Amino acid sequence: MKKRMKSKTVELKYFVIPFLVITMAFSYIVYSAMVSWIKDNYNYIKADALNVARVYSQNLHKSEKAKTLLYTLMDDRLTFAGTVLGQKTGSLSNDILVSYVKELNVDVIYAFSPDGVLLFDSTGGAPGWQAEPGHPIHSFITSGDAFSIEDIRMDSSSGALYKYAYVKLPDGRFYQVGILAESIQGFLNDFEMEKLLGEIGEAYSVDFAHFIDNNNVILESTLKDRVGDSISDKNVLQAMYLNQEYDVISDMEGKNAYQVFVPVYVEGEKIGTLAVGQNTETFLAAAFGVIGKGVWVLFSVIVVMGVLIVITYNKSASQLKLAYYDSLTDLPNDSYMKEYLSSKIGQRKIKNKAIFLINMRNFRTINIALGFEVGDLIIKEIADRLEKALGKKGMLFRFTADRFVFYVENYQDAKDLEKVSKIITSVFDRPFEYLKRNKQIRPEIGIVEISDRYRNVDDLMKDASITITYLANGVTDHMIFNAEMRTKVEREEVIELELIRSYKNIHDEIVHLEYQPKINARTNEIVGFEALARMNSKKLGFVSPSEFIDIAEKKQLILPLGTAILEKACIFTRKLVSMGFKDIRVAVNVSGIQLLMDDFIDTVADIVHRTGIETRNLELEITETILLENYAMINNVLEKLRAMGIEVSMDDFGTGFSSLASIGELNIDIVKIDRHFIMKIVKGTEKNLLTNDIISMAHKLGLQVIAEGVETGIQREYLLRHGCEVMQGYYFSRPLPENSAIDMLRATAAK
Numbered sequence: 001m002k003k004r005m006k007s008k009t010v011e012l013k014y015f016v017i018p019f020l021v022i023t024m025a026f027s028y029i030v031y032s033a034m035v036s037w038i039k040d041n042y043n044y045i046k047a048d049a050l051n052v053a054r055v056y057s058q059n060l061h062k063s064e065k066a067k068t069l070l071y072t073l074m075d076d077r078l079t080f081a082g083t084v085l086g087q088k089t090g091s092l093s094n095d096i097l098v099s100y101v102k103e104l105n106v107d108v109i110y111a112f113s114p115d116g117v118l119l120f121d122s123t124g125g126a127p128g129w130q131a132e133p134g135h136p137i138h139s140f141i142t143s144g145d146a147f148s149i150e151d152i153r154m155d156s157s158s159g160a161l162y163k164y165a166y167v168k169l170p171d172g173r174f175y176q177v178g179i180l181a182e183s184i185q186g187f188l189n190d191f192e193m194e195k196l197l198g199e200i201g202e203a204y205s206v207d208f209a210h211f212i213d214n215n216n217v218i219l220e221s222t223l224k225d226r227v228g229d230s231i232s233d234k235n236v237l238q239a240m241y242l243n244q245e246y247d248v249i250s251d252m253e254g255k256n257a258y259q260v261f262v263p264v265y266v267e268g269e270k271i272g273t274l275a276v277g278q279n280t281e282t283f284l285a286a287a288f289g290v291i292g293k294g295v296w297v298l299f300s301v302i303v304v305m306g307v308l309i310v311i312t313y314n315k316s317a318s319q320l321k322l323a324y325y326d327s328l329t330d331l332p333n334d335s336y337m338k339e340y341l342s343s344k345i346g347q348r349k350i351k352n353k354a355i356f357l358i359n360m361r362n363f364r365t366i367n368i369a370l371g372f373e374v375g376d377l378i379i380k381e382i383a384d385r386l387e388k389a390l391g392k393k394g395m396l397f398r399f400t401a402d403r404f405v406f407y408v409e410n411y412q413d414a415k416d417l418e419k420v421s422k423i424i425t426s427v428f429d430r431p432f433e434y435l436k437r438n439k440q441i442r443p444e445i446g447i448v449e450i451s452d453r454y455r456n457v458d459d460l461m462k463d464a465s466i467t468i469t470y471l472a473n474g475v476t477d478h479m480i481f482n483a484e485m486r487t488k489v490e491r492e493e494v495i496e497l498e499l500i501r502s503y504k505n506i507h508d509e510i511v512h513l514e515y516q517p518k519i520n521a522r523t524n525e526i527v528g529f530e531a532l533a534r535m536n537s538k539k540l541g542f543v544s545p546s547e548f549i550d551i552a553e554k555k556q557l558i559l560p561l562g563t564a565i566l567e568k569a570c571i572f573t574r575k576l577v578s579m580g581f582k583d584i585r586v587a588v589n590v591s592g593i594q595l596l597m598d599d600f601i602d603t604v605a606d607i608v609h610r611t612g613i614e615t616r617n618l619e620l621e622i623t624e625t626i627l628l629e630n631y632a633m634i635n636n637v638l639e640k641l642r643a644m645g646i647e648v649s650m651d652d653f654g655t656g657f658s659s660l661a662s663i664g665e666l667n668i669d670i671v672k673i674d675r676h677f678i679m680k681i682v683k684g685t686e687k688n689l690l691t692n693d694i695i696s697m698a699h700k701l702g703l704q705v706i707a708e709g710v711e712t713g714i715q716r717e718y719l720l721r722h723g724c725e726v727m728q729g730y731y732f733s734r735p736l737p738e739n740s741a742i743d744m745l746r747a748t749a750a751k
Contacts, residue, residue, distance in 0.1 A: 078164075206276040354411070446481065506564055511534070649670035681714060
């Protein structure tokens with residue numbers, strides 16, 4: 001079954017046929033182009049003339065606009081410079097003027113005395129020069145103006161073109177500020193009529209161009225000897241009079257010429273007529289030139305195409321391999337796999353189709369230990385082993401760095417899939433030896449049977465990946481996907497999204513708290529509550545704490561969720577304190593992950609501050625199991641919590657690693673006897689119980705004792721007899737919603 005898809009085959013006919021078609025098509029195009037060029041040349045000249053007229057009109061219009069805009073911009077710069085200089089009334093020097101030039105982005109600044117004597121010069125010139133009557137500077141002095149801007153003029157000293165402004169200071173001195181206008185004047189010259197006509201002759205396929213004024217006289221021309229001539233052709237004169245476009249073949253210097261006359265408008269007013277022409281001799285010579293070039297181009301293209309076809313054909317196989325095959329293992333890659341499986345998914349005629357997603361569970365660890373080069377060698381060896389073991393039973397692909405996919409079809413039943421799985425796992429029985437070290441790789445195989453429900457490869461691979469997640473416990477190395485797996489994953493996704501929504505909005509009730517009273521059994525007073533998280537999904541209904549907390553831990557949501565639960569509990573505590581129950585204490589469970597966070601102490605302090613409770617109203621519960629790792633670090637955090645005035649209790653005492661001997665070293669205030677010990681308290685069995693020893697030892701260590709899970713009167717009486725007064729359990733009350741907990745607290749307080 002190991003075969004290649006037809007779409008990946010390189011066949012010669014797919015190159016020869018396009019070559020012939022393209023050659024014929026190009027030959028026809030060249031022939032048509034030459035004929036069309038000859039036939040339509042006159043029309044092209046006319047179209048060019050119309051376009052030239054429009055451009056000519058636009059350029060004349062732009063000349064005025066450009067001139068206005070540039071002058072305005074220069075005036076704005078000079079006005080700004082004048083405003084700034086008018087405020088600079090201190091002492092001056094050439095160097096100071098140089099700094100003003102840079103600051104104001106101008107070219108020169110001169111400072112003059114009130115009577116027009118040059119005091120300082122930004123160009124370094126010598127002072128003492130004085131403006132004579134008739135000079136623009138002298139005119140400014142006598143004008144009495146405080147500010148003035150000149151038109152562009154030639155500087156009397158340098159001969160360069162400048163635009164100057166003058167600004168007078170309160171003491172009579174004044175500045176002359178200049179902007180060099182050489183480049184600007186040159187730019188405006190580009191719009192002059194003579195130059196525009198010259199550019200028309202250069203830029204367009206015409207031999208000559210005239211501009212004829214409204215008196216029918218040639219005002220400007222690329223043929224200088226025609227300037228001043230009058231138009232005498234009656235038909236042309238009539239067309240110009242009627243403002244019509246007109247074309248004619250006429251004699252021009254003893255040669256036939258094709259001319260087009262087009263009226264030119266600026267701002268809606270006709271200013272003259274543009275005439276452009278081309279000698280027919282030039283046209284005919286160009287036509288033969290085009291034909292010759294066309295034949296040469298056709299020949300060249302055929303030769304080049306032939307060479308390219310040969311080169312392309314030779315490279316196609318290697319390019320195909322690069323696109324669809326893995327360079328390391330020479331197996332079909334993920335792109336090939338997606339195309340291949342897409343074609344198989346839609347084929348209903350094929351009986352029984354399935355894929356095996358082969359994952360190397362510990363391959364990343366090997367990569368880190370031995371390096372990526374050795375990792376590549378191992379992957380190549382795995383590929384070789386799989387190809388040899390699986391043979392022609394199906395199609396093998398390299399999917400990702402450490403995953404392969406094997407496709408099979410036309411098998412009989414699930415037993416056949418089991419047999420293939422055994423073949424795959426047998427490939428990994430023999431260790432991989434590299435760098436004188438043996439490494440055992442453990443495979444995980446997710447099997448998905450391709451049914452009609454699958455519409456694309458992504459859904460298929462998603463279900464295969466889901467199957468892999470069920471193999472994480474190591475009980476088995478392969479599993480066939482079923483609908484229950486998908487249902488569970490979809491359920492987890494719903495719970496994950498609702499957990500995120502809940503912790504982001506502290507007032508959201510998807511995850512809410514219920515409160516189980518802690519009772520002083522001797523006085524029947526409520527001395528505190530334990531806050532217990534509950535989840536009521538909008539889509540799934542009630543979700544058990546064990547389920548949603550497990551998902552929160554797996555999806556790394558336990559930190560924000562734990563913080564939100566702590567804040568909810570503190571808000572409830574504040575409500576109780578505000579009702580007058582100032583000594584009430586609410587206990588909240590915290591996880592080991594929370595305790596290991598660097599900012600946990602700050603987070604608790606912030607919540608206590610924001611909710612406005614006293615630290616003595618808060619109790620944090622930990623379990624023995626979180627102390628198994630990072631004992632010293634967690635114990636240090638507990639010490640800081642106690643220093644803040646927060647009491648710490650150990651929940652489920654007796655079920656973990658702690659002993660009565662080591663319990664005194666922990667920074668805790670309370671031990672809660674696990675319900676496992678409480679359940680053993682039944683009538684007639686008191687002699688063999690350890691519960692009284694736990695109570696006695698805890699009291700000797702100065703610790704409070706709380707019994708949880710109390711469900712019968714016998715258990716209550718036993719605990720009271722042995723000195724344990726604070727209890728919680730169904731004997732007293734189930735966990736209650738917030739309002740019910742408040743009602744019960746009020747009721748017991750009233751007694």
